[in-house]
Amino acid sequence: MNKYGTQDYYNYMNNNYNQPLYNQQNFNNANANSSDLFDAYTGFISGNMFPDLYNAYKISNPLEIEPMNEQAELLTYIDALCFADIDLGLYLDLYPNDKNVISLYNKFREQKKQYEQEYESKFGPLFLSSDALNSYPWAWDNSPWPWQSK
Amino acid sequence: MWLYEKKLEYPVNIRKKDLKMAKYLMAQYGGPDGELAASLRYLNQRYSMPDDKGRALLTDIGTEELAHIEIIAAMISQLTNGASIEELEKAGLGAHFVQHDHGLFPTDAASVPFTATYIETTGDYIADIESDMAAEQRARATYEHLMDLTNDKDLLGPLSFLRQREVVHYQRFKELRNYYLENKI
Numbered sequence: 001m002n003k004y005g006t007q008d009y010y011n012y013m014n015n016n017y018n019q020p021l022y023n024q025q026n027f028n029n030a031n032a033n034s035s036d037l038f039d040a041y042t043g044f045i046s047g048n049m050f051p052d053l054y055n056a057y058k059i060s061n062p063l064e065i066e067p068m069n070e071q072a073e074l075l076t077y078i079d080a081l082c083f084a085d086i087d088l089g090l091y092l093d094l095y096p097n098d099k100n101v102i103s104l105y106n107k108f109r110e111q112k113k114q115y116e117q118e119y120e121s122k123f124g125p126l127f128l129s130s131d132a133l134n135s136y137p138w139a140w141d142n143s144p145w146p147w148q149s150k
Numbered sequence: 151m152w153l154y155e156k157k158l159e160y161p162v163n164i165r166k167k168d169l170k171m172a173k174y175l176m177a178q179y180g181g182p183d184g185e186l187a188a189s190l191r192y193l194n195q196r197y198s199m200p201d202d203k204g205r206a207l208l209t210d211i212g213t214e215e216l217a218h219i220e221i222i223a224a225m226i227s228q229l230t231n232g233a234s235i236e237e238l239e240k241a242g243l244g245a246h247f248v249q250h251d252h253g254l255f256p257t258d259a260a261s262v263p264f265t266a267t268y269i270e271t272t273g274d275y276i277a278d279i280e281s282d283m284a285a286e287q288r289a290r291a292t293y294e295h296l297m298d299l300t301n302d303k304d305l306l307g308p309l310s311f312l313r314q315r316e317v318v319h320y321q322r323f324k325e326l327r328n329y330y331l332e333n334k335i
Binding site: 050053057068094125 | 153154155156157158159160161162163164165203206207210211214220223224227228231293294297298303306307310311312313314315317318319321322325326329
């Protein structure tokens with residue numbers, strides 16, 4: 001334990017990183033079991049879909065997202081599903097034969113598409129390829145831009 | 151090519167102005183182990199990866215790092231929004247104001263401008279990946295130092311997220327390196 005009462009990274013490295021790699025275990029045998037992974041929201045606030053790789057610092061539990069309005073709330077679903085696929089995607093780049101994770105990737109992708117459609121119909125386009133751009137006046141300019149405080 | 155998605159990878163909504171933290175965060179904007187350096191490093195190194203696993207991983211981590219530049223920039227921008235010249239001077243940002251006003255400019259925390267040497271491409275993929283592993287560790291340590299300097303949850307949320315991404319990226323680079331070594335690629 002360090003001064004913050006959280007697991008110290010170097011202990012973590014010594015205890016966990018010398019173990020066979022999480023991914024090597026399933027690389028040779030079965031594929032990663034998707035029930036071993038965080039759900040999309042928990043993974044998102046943790047910054048990591050893989051509980052075995054998760055390592056805390058200073059804050060013992062990941063901080064919850066506190067959306068300040070309906071737009072931010074709907075975006076949180078998209079953020080979580082988008083994140084889950086970013087993280088699973090990096091894993092799949094190295095383990096392209098993992099059927100379970102491919103199927104999970106596609107489940108998140110389908111769910112994300114639905115939330116994106118709902119979001120875009122209410123709050124405007126997320127992409128320059130969005131159907132929500134078939135509108136007048138040009139909808140891409142509308143605030144808030146991602147870096148602006150809500 | 152790249153497509154813009156009109157959202158951050160992790161939301162940034164900072165309620166309290168904190169110019170000192172804005173200055174410190176520059177370390178991860180234009181510093182040697184910052185997000186700009188990381189994205190350009192991986193996106194340059196990918197051309198010398200020996201197989202599709204490496205080409206895919208460096209493209210995707212490099213792309214994610216572009217999203218991290220945007221998170222850090224959003225934090226700095228929100229932290230400095232509406233700051234007076236006196237407030238900037240007091241936080242050590244007087245020289246920044248002289249040259250850049252309230253604009254963002256990629257330097258490190260000590261105002262040293264970004265330089266292309268941070269990109270660290272050798273063309274030797276084992277050397278490059280091992281340098282990437284070290285870079286992820288250095289960035290993780292820097293995020294810990296930044297987290298040590300604040301108790302504002304609006305800052306700790308994104309900093310903790312970004313730190314954890316360094317842990318994951320380190321792991322994936324290590325797996326790629328081991329895969330190449332074990333399979334004599």
